[in-house]
């Protein structure tokens with residue numbers, strides 16, 4: 001079984017979500033929770049971006065001791081210097097530097113030829129290698145880059161000193177098959193590829209971030225990047241809790257797992273949601289309010305008989321208290337009777353049928369039946385006698 005490293009970028013790419021701006025103490029609180037979650041690497045910010053970012057990256061690097069703290073830097077000497085100053089007191093200082101490689105970015109954003117892009121990447125990695133023990137190099141917009149060029153620049157940055165190579169799907173454009181094939185191609189066409197770890201970094205513009213991350217793992221990635229609750233630029237990044245739980249539940253298929261403390265997932269998700277103000281949708285996989293709620297009578301009956309009929313993730317695995325059988329118009333008698341018993345309402349068997357019928361009438365008018373509704377129904381039924 002292979003262990004996949006988790007690189008959390010909630011505090012950098014996640015904070016790039018529109019409308020999100022975490023202050024110093026909020027960032028530190030999230031960093032401490034990420035440490036409890038046992039992420040392998042956390043990207044604490046972009047030190048050259050602002051004084052605030054510099055100070056929080058520095059403080060996080062000085063405080064967090066059980067995982068490696070990294071910071072982002074463009075392929076610019078002053079960014080690398082700022083990152084070193086912010087990270088040098090960390091337990092395992094690590095630089096994350098990047099340069100775009102795709103034709104669109106080369107032509108319109110960088111206005112650089114292929115040769116200039118290679119030269120800049122190699123020179124900045126060589127410079128960083130004099131300071132940092134570990135350098136991660138990212139080929140921004142890798143998934144829209146010509147594969148032979150991608151292979152060529154990666155070989156050169158490895159020679160220059162990079163130890164982790166990240167292949168971002170920056171604009172969430174790749175499909176699982178295509179994206180997985182990039183990793184396979186690099187494995188076969190970059191001579192020094194086995195000297196480095198390959199990392200995946202997916203965005204969710206087409207809703208494929210998790211599928212793409214898993215495809216990358218199937219094709220040789222050993223590090224997965226993402227954010228808690230999938231927050232991030234535009235439609236966000238791969239949601240780390242979804243990735244880790246998918247790998248855990250399907251470990252026989254993927255033959256891989258992470259070191260994450262899955263029980264801390266619920267707490268981490270709530271904290272990030274509270275501090276960023278980004279609400280977790282009720283139907284979101286793994287951490288949504290409805291992820292362990294069963295509404296239809298058929299499902300409720302199945303779950304009451306044997307949970308695994310409709311529940312592939314046990315809520316306590318990720319730190320949720322328990323599943324819930326939501327009573328509504330689709331619920332069946334079994335779940336209805338079960339809830340009455342849980343509430344200590346000892347309704348005689350012969351009264352269940354009329355009570356259930358009254359329940360269905362009311363449920364037709366209401367979205368969700370509360371415990372108070374059930375108590376009221378039972379009282380009404382008793383009073384009518």
Ligand code: KIV
Pocket residue numbers: 013098138139140141166168169170171201203
């Ligand atoms: O999406 C992206 O390409 C990035 C890079 C900076 C790694 O976030």
Ligand code: ZN
Pocket residue numbers: 013168170201203233237
């Ligand atoms: Zn990104």
